[in-house]
Amino acid sequence: MERVKFDLKLMDGEILKRQEDKLKFIPPFSYGERSTCIDYKLVKGFGGDALVPVLKYNIFSEYEDLVHGFSTRLGGVSKKHLASMNLSFSRGDEEENVILNHRRFAAAVGYDENSLVFSDQLHNTNIHIVKKEDKGKGFLRESDIENIDALMTNEREIPLMTFYADCVPLFFYDPVNEAVALAHSGWKGTVEKIGMKVIGAMGDAYGSNPKNIICAIGPSICQECYEVDGDVIGKIRDAFDEKVYDDLFYKKDNGKYQLNLHQACRHTLLLAGIKEENIAMPDLCTCCNSNILFSHRASKGMRGNLAAVLMLK
Numbered sequence: 001m002e003r004v005k006f007d008l009k010l011m012d013g014e015i016l017k018r019q020e021d022k023l024k025f026i027p028p029f030s031y032g033e034r035s036t037c038i039d040y041k042l043v044k045g046f047g048g049d050a051l052v053p054v055l056k057y058n059i060f061s062e063y064e065d066l067v068h069g070f071s072t073r074l075g076g077v078s079k080k081h082l083a084s085m086n087l088s089f090s091r092g093d094e095e096e097n098v099i100l101n102h103r104r105f106a107a108a109v110g111y112d113e114n115s116l117v118f119s120d121q122l123h124n125t126n127i128h129i130v131k132k133e134d135k136g137k138g139f140l141r142e143s144d145i146e147n148i149d150a151l152m153t154n155e156r157e158i159p160l161m162t163f164y165a166d167c168v169p170l171f172f173y174d175p176v177n178e179a180v181a182l183a184h185s186g187w188k189g190t191v192e193k194i195g196m197k198v199i200g201a202m203g204d205a206y207g208s209n210p211k212n213i214i215c216a217i218g219p220s221i222c223q224e225c226y227e228v229d230g231d232v233i234g235k236i237r238d239a240f241d242e243k244v245y246d247d248l249f250y251k252k253d254n255g256k257y258q259l260n261l262h263q264a265c266r267h268t269l270l271l272a273g274i275k276e277e278n279i280a281m282p283d284l285c286t287c288c289n290s291n292i293l294f295s296h297r298a299s300k301g302m303r304g305n306l307a308a309v310l311m312l313k
């Protein structure tokens with residue numbers, strides 16, 4: 001009798017579909033269509049061949065001189081709770097694993113990892129203007145960009161990178177004056193309106209008009225996963241107009257609240273003069289997808305870091 005042959009080699013399209021099938025999308029708020037798409041590359045030579053997925057925003061797809069992406073947990077070499085694409089040197093991972101992960105992710109997105117610039121992200125609203133002399137700070141050498149949660153530049157070939165595991169990534173691109181910014185907006189940064197501060201800083205430094213700036217709010221914790229205490233809501237109430245409270249939070253029988261950081265960031269961007277149609281809302285929650293994305297809440301802190309990257313080329 002002839003043996004049945006199994007072909008376990010999946011075609012590229014099937015692998016992509018399998019990864020997408022594992023993601024739980026939340027409905028986008030501003031559009032009827034999905035705002036995030038999943039791209040991937042077969043990367044060779046960094047500890048073996050790997051398929052590296054990259055999350056991208058459709059809103060940026062038409063801009064050819066913009067490189068952007070958001071990582072997933074897939075495609076790296078790290079182990080256990082850091083598996084496998086941990087991009088942070090500060091989560092207890094082996095340094096050589098983090099370096100290999102960076103080389104793979106950079107190859108998949110399309111930038112030079114040796115030029116990466118990081119900051120320390122302390123949940124404040126300080127912004128650093130990144131210049132040529134900052135290239136490599138964080139990856140190639142120690143970063144002296146301290147006490148900073150937002151990076152911006154109008155120089156080319158400098159990939160800016162910020163790190164996440166539930167907090168909100170904010171991407172900014174001014175296609176008219178050619179400038180980019182990335183901001184890390186947890187609840188503290190959101191209360192302090194880091195998004196608005198970045199837009200103001202882009203205006204001061206590069207003459208950016210908010211009407212031209214395209215924004216994406218990246219993968220991060222959704223309202224259904226984000227329970228907070230009354231003291232956080234007190235700060236949200238102080239920071240935002242009463243008219244938008246219904247968008248931002250609701251109270252539960254246990255006295256706690258569910259906070260919508262995505263909507264809080266969106267309202268901040270609108271207040272700063274960004275056009276509604278120029279804001280891409282997130283349709284992926286890190287906590288709902290903690291098998292594929294790192295989530296601080298879902299893992300109770302046992303996790304690596306995802307990364308957002310943005311560069312003018």
Ligand SMILES: [Zn+2]
Pocket residue numbers: 221222223224225285286287288289
């Ligand atoms: Zn969720």
